[in-house]
Amino acid sequence: MRAIPADFMARGAMLHVGGRSVEDLIAEAGGTPLFVYDLGMVAARIARFRAAFPTIQLHYAVKANPYRPLLDFIISLVDGLDVASAGELRLAVASGAEAASISFAGPGKRDFELEEAIRTGVTLNVESEGEVARALGIGERFGLRPRIAVRVNPDFEIKGSGMRMGGGAKPFGVDAERVPALVRTIIEGGAEWRGFHIFAGSQAVRAEALIEAQRATLNLAAELADAVGEPPPLVNLGGGFGIPYFAGEEPLDVEAIGYALMEAREHLPRSLKSSVFAIELGRWLVGEAGVYLTRIVDRKVSHGKTFLVTDGGMHHQLAASGNFGQVVRRNYPVAIANRMNEAAAEEASIVGCLCTPLDRLADDVMVPRAEPGDVVAVFMAGAYGLSASPQAFLGQPPALEMVVGGSD
Ligand SMILES: Cc1ncc(COP(=O)(O)O)c(C=O)c1O
Known part of the structure; x- marks a missing residue:
């Protein structure tokens, strides 16, 4: 698994996005699953493009997000x-x-x-x-x-x-x-x-x-x-x-x-x-600026393998499940967002709440020991996330979305 993008930081145990704790963001948005997009990161990308391509127009492909x-x-x-x-x-x-x-x-x-x-x-x-x-x-x-x-x-x-x-x-x-x-x-x-x-x-x-x-x-x-x-x-x-x-x-x-x-x-x-x-x-401007936050509902063991079952999944973030154009499924970077200061202690698979084996968010990743109530952060979720996912599949609740940062 790739390390989490450098722009995301933790303060103590808690992941912060746009300078704010993810639990605060979840409380403000009204719960999980939640996509958070950091406008400061998007602005920094655009500024970088402007510096590198001073005479070229920049167009945003709306389909990305x-x-x-x-x-x-x-x-x-x-x-x-x-x-x-x-x-x-x-x-x-x-x-x-x-x-x-x-x-x-x-x-x-x-x-x-x-x-x-x-x-x-x-x-x-x-x-x-x-x-x-x-x-x-x-x-x-x-x-x-x-x-x-x-x-x-x-x-x-x-x-x-x-x-x-x-x-x-x-x-x-x-x-x-x-x-x-x-x-x-x-x-x-x-x-x-x-x-x-x-x-x-x-x-x-x-x-x-x-x-x-x-x-x-x-x-x-x-x-x-x-x-x-x-x-x-x-x-x-x-x-x-x-x-x-x-x-x-x-x-x-x-x-x-x-x-x-x-x-x-x-x-x-x-x-x-x-x-x-x-x-x-599209993707380069917004992809890394988004994180998908989903709460662990259940922790279970099957044939010696630990599964962390979340309230989100492929119906919101199809790409992380490997079903959006990947030939061989690989893990997006993930973290336990409220245990950022704990060392990885076990191998677990993080899955969504859909009753299909396709609904995988991370296979066999090393994470701190996580419990129901903890929050999983799936990074690289800013492009081709919610709008590119089968949201109506299995009648699960929709995901929330919010932006942070930008002008403050
Ligand atoms: C015509 C066109 N423009 C822009 C894009 C955006 O591509 P990306 O998000 O990879 O930058 C696509 C993606 O398929 C496209 O088909």
Whole structure:
């Protein structure tokens, strides 16, 4: 198991988040299970990005964590939002994001979603020729000019990324060789062509792989711009910055990526000289800032193995159970949040309250001896946590969420 992220600290026995004891936070929120997001950590991430990528726009991918108070906080610190549904679009608009700073990507956009996006004035990152035809038709019907960028399915992927979203046959984006013709259709169809969206993967933890992917992305954008014969107003370089969930993984060297990209920017081909560049991140901005707190309900032994059974589980934090894209299940960092000053004394498995063997939060971890009433902290819970989990499964109560820190 990886050590708990360095930004979390204990005072005496108790884990603190954003400077506050987790028992205080649980009391304030009204109980467990509870997700706590530390806004100070998110702000520090954003500041780090700004320092490393001074001329690149930062967009937040709402899908990573759409919790409204968190989104409200992030909006004031980033340049744009990436949404993936009409639901996220409404949330972004309700949070006060400017329509012009929102882009909407994702396959399978329904007509009502295209219409809502066009009426609102957000940029559609279109995923197919069919989507362009429908968007142009909707624009014509309502006398509106759609804003359209083309999501490109690049011929490369980010090496070693947890989720590959480019390279070969994919439901995402338009194959690169068909993009120039599609851009011409968009322009001739009277829409405002906004540029390219090139998203090659997610959860990459090696800086060299991201540097290589960004280089390839710039080259591809330049080739496409040449073929189109017009400079793209915006080139969204994708993102894919990962975080270290497991033992042996190191934090991403973001400064090295920034340095390489700033260098590449100095030597851009003419076709991209006037373009604005953006990077679109979810997980790296919020993933480590969240912790999932769940209370132990039962302690039991079966065939010599100790189980700590909690009031939470995979219905809130599917990713920690290993069922959200992991091939081999590995433990997220966990701790007994009210026994932080006690040495590990036994091996135990921490499970959720769902009646399924899938509901595991940590297998065979060394922890201090824990009892019912103690609180388990599951770290790395800020991205793809509650909103990416099967909350209705088995009719268990919902989890609570809260933010701490930020302005105080
Ligand atoms: C188009 C797009 N943008 C952004 C993201 C966010 O990725 P991450 O949270 O890994 O930064 C994803 C994730 O799948 C995506 O598909």
